[in-house]
Amino acid sequence: MIAPLTMWDADASLGGRKVLDGADVQVEYGQLVALVGPNGAGKSCLIKAFVGLLELDGGVARLNGDDVRTLSPRERARRVAYLPQERHIAWNLPAVEVAALGAPFLSGAEALARAHAALAEVGIDHLADRGVAEMSGGERARVLLARALATDAPLLLADEPIAGLDPDAQRLVLERLRARADSGAGVLVSLHDLTLAAAVADRIVVLDQGQVVAHAPPMEALEPDVLRRVFGLDGRWIEGPDGPLLAARRVQ
Numbered sequence: 625m626i627a628p629l630t631m632w633d634a635d636a637s638l639g640g641r642k643v644l645d646g647a648d649v650q651v652e653y654g655q656l657v658a659l660v661g662p663n664g665a666g667k668s669c670l671i672k673a674f675v676g677l678l679e680l681d682g683g684v685a686r687l688n689g690d691d692v693r694t695l696s697p698r699e700r701a702r703r704v705a706y707l708p709q710e711r712h713i714a715w716n717l718p719a720v721e722v723a724a725l726g727a728p729f730l731s732g733a734e735a736l737a738r739a740h741a742a743l744a745e746v747g748i749d750h751l752a753d754r755g756v757a758e759m760s761g762g763e764r765a766r767v768l769l770a771r772a773l774a775t776d777a778p779l780l781l782a783d784e785p786i787a788g789l790d791p792d793a794q795r796l797v798l799e800r801l802r803a804r805a806d807s808g809a810g811v812l813v814s815l816h817d818l819t820l821a822a823a824v825a826d827r828i829v830v831l832d833q834g835q836v837v838a839h840a841p842p843m844e845a846l847e848p849d850v851l852r853r854v855f856g857l858d859g860r861w862i863e864g865p866d867g868p869l870l871a872a873r874r875v876q
């Protein structure tokens with residue numbers, strides 16, 4: 625059986641440079657897969673290819689078995705929720721109305737109810753009526769995550785969902801994404817914090833210069849040689865109270 629989120633041998637270029645180079649990724653329902661790699665490794669490009677926002681030169685990205693290129697934008701939106709890395713919201717709409725945009729297939733009242741539930745899920749339903757231009761960057765980031773959660777699609781792609789959030793909010797958001805996976809969704813999330821990635825993910829995909837260099841359970845994917853070659857870190861994992869912690873320093 626082909627995994628519901630599958631990329632196979634994907635190549636893509638931007639500005640004359642290869643940004644994906646033979647990338648293979650699979651995410652099953654019930655799994656949370658973390659996508660990690662240095663700045664510019666191609667994480668956003670890989671996620672965009674899954675929603676059809678980056679055209680592949682070779683290989684294929686499939687949603688529930690279908691090549692994403694063959695699906696209408698509406699059908700893509702039904703199958704997969706997408707949180708982009710960019711946090712820009714053009715209009716000063718109340719948070720609940722922005723979140724409700726994630727549920728376009730529901731009636732107005734149902735969409736608002738779904739939006740309130742999603743805002744509560746990320747801990748900011750008390751800000752539901754506040755304009756998004758009157759929020760902090762981290763609050764706005766949570767509104768956009770709520771918009772993605774409000775879709776209730778069976779697959780969820782989140783590009784750096786915890787960037788700019790305080791430590792408690794980072795853990796809250798990862799807990800919620802984990803809960804989505806535990807209740808049956810397939811979740812692919814790009815992260816920079818390797819300790820948090822190892823704590824929350826079933827598998828980790830390590831991307832380097834557009835190539836998948838590891839796709840395995842956390843400790844296997846983030847072994848010392850990968851930490852050194854890909855991240856320039858001299859690191860080892862130590863046992864913490866809630867799972868493994870990365871102790872690392874830059875390779876001199």
Ligand SMILES: Nc1ncnc2c1ncn2[C@@H]1O[C@H](COP(=O)(O)OP(=O)(O)OP(=O)(O)O)[C@@H](O)[C@H]1O
Nearest residue numbers: 638639643661662663664665666667668669670709
């Ligand atoms: N519109 C563009 N035109 C040309 N090159 C681009 C464009 N967008 C991204 N790139 C290049 O593609 C490569 C991959 O970028 P991508 O945004 O996927 O990296 P990333 O792993 O998400 O990085 P980060 O951790 O910094 O967000 C980088 O070398 C980047 O400079």
